[in-house]
Amino acid sequence: MIEKYGRKGTEVDGIFFTEGEIANGTVLGQAKASSDRQNITLDKLKSDLAAEVKAKGGNALDNFKYVQKATVFSFSSVRWETTGRIIKISE
Numbered sequence: 001m002i003e004k005y006g007r008k009g010t011e012v013d014g015i016f017f018t019e020g021e022i023a024n025g026t027v028l029g030q031a032k033a034s035s036d037r038q039n040i041t042l043d044k045l046k047s048d049l050a051a052e053v054k055a056k057g058g059n060a061l062d063n064f065k066y067v068q069k070a071t072v073f074s075f076s077s078v079r080w081e082t083t084g085r086i087i088k089i090s091e
Contacts, residue, residue, distance in 0.1 A: 005089055015050035016060040025087040028056050035079040045082045058086040
């Protein structure tokens with residue numbers, strides 16, 4: 001866990017992730033990633049989100065949420081759903 005922009009969070013591929021809201025930044029949109037098959041790690045999805053944040057010109061993702069959901073076909077088969085808000089913060 002690191003602290004940046006007044007929040008605690010993590011960093012993946014140069015993008016800061018926090019579950020809270022970053023006060024001083026420009027909102028560039030929403031990001032979403034979900035696993036389409038079993039055994040995808042949360043780290044892989046965070047890497048996918050980081051690429052999306054970079055592509056839209058951001059350097060952070062706040063309001064980061066992640067949940068595991070069972071599929072309709074099998075409750076033993078779960079998938080991750082992740083969301084967040086793309087933020088650009090002046091360093």
